Amino acid sequence: MTPGNRPYFEDIELGSEIGPRELVATDENVATFCRLWGNPMPNRFTDPAIAEKSGLPGPIVPGVMSMAIMSQALTDWAGPESLKDLDLVFRQPVPHNQPLLISATVTDTRQDDGENLVECDVLMTGTAGERYVGGTALIALPSKGG
Amino acid sequence: MYLDLHSHSVSSDDSRARVEQYVKRVQFLREKGYTVDGIVLTEHRKFDFDKDYSQLAAEYNLLVLKGSELDTRYGHFLVYGVTEALAKEINLADVRLDARELMQAARRHQAIAIPAHPGRFGIGLVDYMEQGESFADVQIVERLNGGSRAGENERADQLCVEQNYRGTGGSDAHLTSQIAACLTSFPTRIQNEQDLVEALLTGDFTPVWLEDTRQG
Numbered sequence: 244m245t246p247g248n249r250p251y252f253e254d255i256e257l258g259s260e261i262g263p264r265e266l267v268a269t270d271e272n273v274a275t276f277c278r279l280w281g282n283p284m285p286n287r288f289t290d291p292a293i294a295e296k297s298g299l300p301g302p303i304v305p306g307v308m309s310m311a312i313m314s315q316a317l318t319d320w321a322g323p324e325s326l327k328d329l330d331l332v333f334r335q336p337v338p339h340n341q342p343l344l345i346s347a348t349v350t351d352t353r354q355d356d357g358e359n360l361v362e363c364d365v366l367m368t369g370t371a372g373e374r375y376v377g378g379t380a381l382i383a384l385p386s387k388g389g
Numbered sequence: 390m391y392l393d394l395h396s397h398s399v400s401s402d403d404s405r406a407r408v409e410q411y412v413k414r415v416q417f418l419r420e421k422g423y424t425v426d427g428i429v430l431t432e433h434r435k436f437d438f439d440k441d442y443s444q445l446a447a448e449y450n451l452l453v454l455k456g457s458e459l460d461t462r463y464g465h466f467l468v469y470g471v472t473e474a475l476a477k478e479i480n481l482a483d484v485r486l487d488a489r490e491l492m493q494a495a496r497r498h499q500a501i502a503i504p505a506h507p508g509r510f511g512i513g514l515v516d517y518m519e520q521g522e523s524f525a526d527v528q529i530v531e532r533l534n535g536g537s538r539a540g541e542n543e544r545a546d547q548l549c550v551e552q553n554y555r556g557t558g559g560s561d562a563h564l565t566s567q568i569a570a571c572l573t574s575f576p577t578r579i580q581n582e583q584d585l586v587e588a589l590l591t592g593d594f595t596p597v598w599l600e601d602t603r604q605g
Contacts, residue, residue: 257417258421258566330405332403332404332405332563334403348566350410350564350565351410351565364405364564364565364566364567366564369538371538371539371540372537372538372539373538374536377405377563377564378405378564379564379565
């Protein structure tokens with residue numbers, strides 16, 4: 244590991260697991276996110292009646308917030324400037340106030356154009372196996388050789 | 390042999406896994422002691438007539454077959470042995486196919502259509518049967534699905550027991566790391582899609598978890 248407790252490229256093996264990290268996106272978290280995002284409230288992310296009118300079971304976590312949550316899990320592991328690409332598919336509405344599990348699995352490692360790249364599958368799931376969001380991430384890591 | 394009968398490559402709009410990545414992942418699983426002999430790419434609402442994975446399959450000594458996962462008014466159906474003649478008779482892209490017609494058309498063209506993830510809440514065959522629908526041509530269902538939520542495979546189990554259906558297994562992989570989470574064990578050697586259809590028609594197969602294939 245680096246002095247900042249971040250992994251080196253050489254530490255990573257195919258199949259390595261990152262996480263799972265468990266967190267809950269509370270009503271308050273979502274409202275704060277919407278305020279910072281500039282999304283006028285109430286909206287389908289914060290208000291049960293508006294969500295229901297949109298055909299949703301309840302207020303949902305905004306897609307861009309889910310993306311931020313998953314990005315943060317990866318950058319906390321690999322460093323703030325490590326994330327090169329994140330390609331996600333939103334499969335189910337992400338609920339408020341429920342445990343969310345963020346995990347990743349290394350599927351490829353390669354050196355490309357001077358960068359040490361790690362490709363991962365990344366998932367946001369529920370505790371009953373719900374696949375909320377899934378996709379791939381490309382992460383650049385430092386080498387022990389500098 | 391152990392085949393994953395349900396997977397999606399980037400040819401399906403909601404998958405992010407290339408076939409090459411699946412094949413390499415299977416090599417990784419083999420190195421860890423698991424047995425995976427083949428995968429079937431069951432792309433959503435289509436059949437990739439123009440795609441040929443035989444060279445890749447030979448390079449990695451892995452069977453790579455093609456099928457479809459089609460949308461019907463009674464849930465998703467996996468179709469094996471798709472031919473151009475079947476694709477002319479059935480609009481594979483139709484999201485409201487008649488499941489009964491699909492099953493019969495498949496058999497007329499030496500293919501087979503089976504319900505995918507029948508225990509899935511809200512969209513699985515179990516829900517439609519509970520509403521009074523009956524499906525005389527169903528004899529096989531996907532009993533183990535790697536993408537199931539808690540309780541969904543159990544519903545499929547119960548359906549198989551109650552209706553005396555045979556059950557398959559498939560990962561429903563949309564990402565590389567999900568391939569081969571569930572498989573189907575066949576006692577016979579399968580080399581192509583038609584062999585697979587014939588093996589399914591014999592009823593001699595069982596669904597397994599990846600862990601069940603581990604050697605030693």
